[in-house]
Amino acid sequence: MAIARPAEPYPDPSWWGWGDPGQVPVLPEAVRKLLTEGLGVRAGGARPQSLDDVALPDIRLGPAVLDELGAVVGPAQVSTDPESRIRHSAGKSTPDLLRLRAGDAGTAPDAVLTPASHDEVLGVLGICSDRRVAVVPFGGGTSVVGGLAPEGRAFTGVIALDLRRMNAMLELDEVSRVAVLEAGLRAPQAEALLSQRGYTLGHFPQSFEYATIGGFAAARSSGQASAGYGRFDEMVVSLQVATPAGTLALGRAPKSAAGPDLRQLVLGSEGAFGVITSVGVTVRPLPEARRYEGWRLESFAAGIDVLRALAQDGPRPTVLRLSDEVETALNLAAPGELGSGGEGALAIIGYEGTAAEVKERSAAVARVLEAAGAQLDLDAGEAWARERYRGPYLRDALLDAGALAETLETATFWSRLPALYEAVGSALRDALTARGTPPVVLCHVSHVYSAGASLYFTVGAAQADDPLAQWEAGKAAASDAIAASGGSITHHHGVGVDHRPWYVREVGPLAVGALRAVKAELDPAGIMNPGVLIPRE
């Protein structure tokens, strides 16, 4: 069935941090000084030494169920060793990492299964429904919203369904420019397979190096090049989903009027209805040329006007990002060069396409920027491109140094964006200052639409004695501010468990009832990622 598979196995990320431990940067002296003198960071939290120091809950699933599951996926594909369980106990939010660094893997599953096919997934879900075992679909493990630690107490146990063996490109329809990719394929592997045939997906979120195709679909991911290539949910033309009640196969045409678009009901369902096992996505020819520019604008407010003009009237660059004054000064757009920013508000504007398109489009956008008084800074664009996936490693270094560092994001319509920006920034500053740790709050816009845009906040502070409670307070204040300002609780991170109370406020009880009804139909035993996205009754 598979027409191509990755040649090499994929490396596991560090269990206490983001990814490859060798890539965690050494913080420059200036940044260390900023942390200690500016934020009051005290002695650093050392990295944990050994997996042996991590406390795991007892395994609740007995050998009979594990044997039954092993008969479906193969006995070698059922792991109950501590390392597998710890590696599947959480995602990559700062609270997740703080808990693991403190030796707490209390949310670990009883077992990790690695099925090889849609039918094996169906078989596993059948057994788990019968035996009341909760199931966590697990792709890249990069959730930052508590999407991988469901409420398993009411069940006989919890398994993580790691989809890494389902990593084939099943089909490449070059006439329609559609690739059917299995859910467990990692983004870099997908790009490698596609590029051998001359194509790209064009989906490059910050989680790119570890996240999977299935995860992008389940959580409505949006990449750094969304201005040009669109969001992941806009790329999806078909889906296959294994649910406890059977298979959903959706998408006979790019668009249709045959009822509601049920693909859009599965996209963003975060494993609560079933397991997305493969996804049909539009692909594009590999760009012949790429160009990333920095442009320095007078202020964040002035820059937002320019972004809006480009989003509404064009021309549309492929990448469009604008840092506020604080983020610009700290140079977060290039985390490897932290602290060496500059004045004003830095925009990163990128182009991908044919050489002629890139030339023409960049010239046309430059005219808009120059008319707004912006100044070209080519180095800043190149630095961004070089450093674009480094943000999460910087967080590892900051946590090592004893700082608290986390991000959150929202979106709304353009007319409400300035008020939303002020409200969330103030809420974070007030809440963390009230706990004795005045923070630095940075923000950028990185996804634009004709009607609105996203805001992405980064927060740094000294770690308090209880950093989990500290961040919980800041996060709750920010989420309340988002709700009060009419923003969405998440633009591309998803809901998970962490955003659930604000999600329920956002869509209202009737919508939650409708989702619960869908879940009851597709997952009658309620085993799928319980408590993620949809509150249990």
Add this chain to the structure above:
Amino acid sequence: MAIARPAEPYPDPSWWGWGDPGQVPVLPEAVRKLLTEGLGVRAGGARPQSLDDVALPDIRLGPAVLDELGAVVGPAQVSTDPESRIRHSAGKSTPDLLRLRAGDAGTAPDAVLTPASHDEVLGVLGICSDRRVAVVPFGGGTSVVGGLAPEGRAFTGVIALDLRRMNAMLELDEVSRVAVLEAGLRAPQAEALLSQRGYTLGHFPQSFEYATIGGFAAARSSGQASAGYGRFDEMVVSLQVATPAGTLALGRAPKSAAGPDLRQLVLGSEGAFGVITSVGVTVRPLPEARRYEGWRLESFAAGIDVLRALAQDGPRPTVLRLSDEVETALNLAAPGELGSGGEGALAIIGYEGTAAEVKERSAAVARVLEAAGAQLDLDAGEAWARERYRGPYLRDALLDAGALAETLETATFWSRLPALYEAVGSALRDALTARGTPPVVLCHVSHVYSAGASLYFTVGAAQADDPLAQWEAGKAAASDAIAASGGSITHHHGVGVDHRPWYVREVGPLAVGALRAVKAELDPAGIMNPGVLIPRE
């Protein structure tokens, strides 16, 4: 609340045909000859003379319920007179018109209500739920798939909820370029209100002259300029829906990762979950320039390759339509000039935007077309623009003349498009020839995506003795061919009652179960458009 409303009331269309009776064309002698000699059309079916000749079912709803409803909307807004009931008994499919022309209004509602607000709609739905009265949301009445004649027998009666009084522009956010429009606003009225402020919606389906904003949303409409402005479901950023269980208010941002996109669950729900009462849509500046060109290609197959190239690699025109050889010869792109077509396959390619954009884009597209050997035919483009809403009037004239005329449409991925085209054409020709009326089958592509396109078929034949059974046979054969070829049963007409069996095959029983579960949650008494879209159990 309303910031603007149409100044003039909207004219009612003819009850036995499409729209303004004065606009039904006189068929040219050449076309009459083609009908009689080519298709064997016999003596014409005269138009019905009087509403008095139409048979109506008895009114089942008693005065107590009608009074109760009148207390919500006002007694003057509850109509039970024959004309109101006949005008709300059906949509505008050929079977609908054939039945009405034969004096059969058996699907008429008991009463027609004209509420003035979201709250009045909520009030009506509450009473109807309590009293088990079926409710048909009624916008422009232009459904061609049986979306307005639900299965009301199991209920105590049926009311049509005509939204014509809910016709305000509630809000115009010029920063975000979003207008909030009430559901009963007709498309020409919406364009008139927006154009006074310098904007357009850019949604111009063939039903434009009569259809409403709510209908576009409920049925996932797609307009003739979809290549440039997108489908209606892509324009919607927010929705307010009155359901029997309460209000759904969706859309805090253009895009979000806060769970499934529930707007896309309401779009295409065809009144089965509730009544869409207002819609937030993106608007664009009125185009400074418009240009519509005809281009003649060697063949339909060659033209499809050109459309695919433009859809995938750009530049994208605003309007992109390609007739097959038969449709080109008959000149259906300009119904007023029927029969005077020509050789090859005619493409209509339109541009709207700033004068500079139109100039630049048309020149770039011309280079692609010329490289494919296409020849410019400016008159054909202008004729299309002049005649773009005339197709349904032509059908009135054909029905008058004793011909059968109807359209159907589908969509699929590019790689499957040629086989789908052949299969549907063959099925129509075979099925109608087998009934003694060999048809003429015409086709065009009018909506393109990077991954695929729509096919729109027009069928003409002599009317058989039982034209309803005759068309039912042709339609069933075409629908079976669509299902077997992997196409969607509808690209933009919707499901209604007519497409339901094939819709169920398309999405599968599990998806139907999920929709039924949503309906049970939002509409526990099952009163909303029963049997439309979702089969009753």
